[in-house]
Every structure is written in C-alpha cells, then in structure tokens.
Amino acid sequence: MTKLLLFPSLVAKMMPTDYVGFTFFVGCMAMMAASAFFFLSLNQFDKKWRTSVLVSGLITFIAAVHYFYMRDYWASFGESPTFFRYVDWVLTVPLMCVEFYLILKVAGAKTSLLWKMIIYSLVMLVTGYFGEAVDPANAWIWGLVSGLAYFAIAYEIWLGEASKLAAAAGGNVLASHKILCWFVLVGWAIYPLGYMLGTDGWYTSMLGKGNVDVAYNIADAINKIGFGLVIYNLAVKSQKD
Numbered sequence: 001m002t003k004l005l006l007f008p009s010l011v012a013k014m015m016p017t018d019y020v021g022f023t024f025f026v027g028c029m030a031m032m033a034a035s036a037f038f039f040l041s042l043n044q045f046d047k048k049w050r051t052s053v054l055v056s057g058l059i060t061f062i063a064a065v066h067y068f069y070m071r072d073y074w075a076s077f078g079e080s081p082t083f084f085r086y087v088d089w090v091l092t093v094p095l096m097c098v099e100f101y102l103i104l105k106v107a108g109a110k111t112s113l114l115w116k117m118i119i120y121s122l123v124m125l126v127t128g129y130f131g132e133a134v135d136p137a138n139a140w141i142w143g144l145v146s147g148l149a150y151f152a153i154a155y156e157i158w159l160g161e162a163s164k165l166a167a168a169a170g171g172n173v174l175a176s177h178k179i180l181c182w183f184v185l186v187g188w189a190i191y192p193l194g195y196m197l198g199t200d201g202w203y204t205s206m207l208g209k210g211n212v213d214v215a216y217n218i219a220d221a222i223n224k225i226g227f228g229l230v231i232y233n234l235a236v237k238s239q240k241d
C-alpha cells in the first residue's frame, strides 16, 4: 500500500504480447522521426517548395501528438481510442488535400478544388465516426456513405479536375501526382477494411473480426510518411531542374 503511494505509476505496463500497443508505440516514434526529418530539411528549399514540405511535417507532427495520446489510452484502458483517432484524421486528411492543391497550383489550381476535396474528406470522416462511435448498429450504412465520399476524392484526383491540372503541369508534378493517386487508391483502402474488421455488418460473416487499430496504425504510417516523402522528393527534384 505504501509502495503504491510512494511510487504512483505514471507509465502503464506493456505486455510483450500486446501487438496493438506495440504498433501504437512504433507509430509514435515513426511519426516523430518523420516530422524531425521534414522540419530539419526545410532550409534547403526555396519559398515555393517550403510550404509543401512544411505541410508534410505538420501532418506527421499532428499524428505524432495524437499517437502519444492513443498509445497511453490503449495502455490504460485496452480500448480503441476512436475519438482521438478521428480528431487526428479530421486535421490531417484535409492537410493532405492541401498538398494536392499546393503541387497543382503551378497549373492554376483554384481554392474551389481545395474546398471540394476538404468537404468530401470531412463527409468521409464524420460519417465514419458515426458508424464506429455513435451509431454502430448501422455501421454498414455509415460506412457506405463514407465510402462514397472516399470514392469522390479518388475520382477527383484520378479522373476529375485535379487529374487534368496534373496533366497540364506535366513533368515532376504529374509523376508525383500519380504516385499520390496510388496512395489514395491503395493505401487509403486499408482504412475501410479496418473499419469492416472492427464493426458488425453483413461483411462480418465473410471477413470475421479483427483489430481495427493495427490496420489503422499500419495505414497511417504508410500514408502519412509515404505521402510526405513523395512531396519531399518532388521538392528536391524540382529544385534541381
């Protein structure tokens, strides 16, 4: 008893078999290291590219802070930190839309394109949150609406206005835009899969249940850090030409 009072535990225990906790821990470190990398590289870029790389760093930095919260939340309660997860996404996914807008500005991208993509992403995330946290009994309906908004984003960048701007820009911008498009189509597809593993719906009999956080943590590392590195590479290349 006295021992408890003298040494209050400030850090939760992590079991060696807690692979969910492990991915949260690694997520913290990866997001922090990536942020340091992007921020410390800023000086090498001129003004035009500095903003884009700065946004890459902000995305991983915002995620790093949320990962520290989520890691502790998981360690303390053994529950999915759904609320912090969605706060993180609501901040970082619109910033990824900003990245698309910033690189397409050379071809004359307008803020209306940016707002359109931000609104799609907010619809995608708010309906996803409802399905996971507010009205899980109807998870598949919320997930479907969310999926439609996701589809709208993918359509915009692959075939819509954004793709036309990328084609007009050509060169390095077009090449990088294409890679980012693949991130959205393949990397982002991990999220709805995680959602289906974590909620109950008609798909549960086929997919079974799994840990939603492992899927989300892996997807975040791929998408946030990978996305940032594509922008970083584009900045390095464009500055050389």
Ligand SMILES: *C/C=C(C)/C=C/C=C(C)/C=C/C1=C(C)CCCC1(C)C
Pocket (backbone or CB within 6 Å): 089, 092, 093, 124, 125, 127, 128, 129, 143, 144, 146, 147, 150, 188, 189, 191, 192, 195, 220, 223, 224
């Ligand atoms: C850094 C965080 C990123 C890139 C998060 C992306 C999240 C998604 C693409 C989530 C999509 C969802 C669906 C398409 C349907 C089910 C609900 C969501 C929110 C998991």
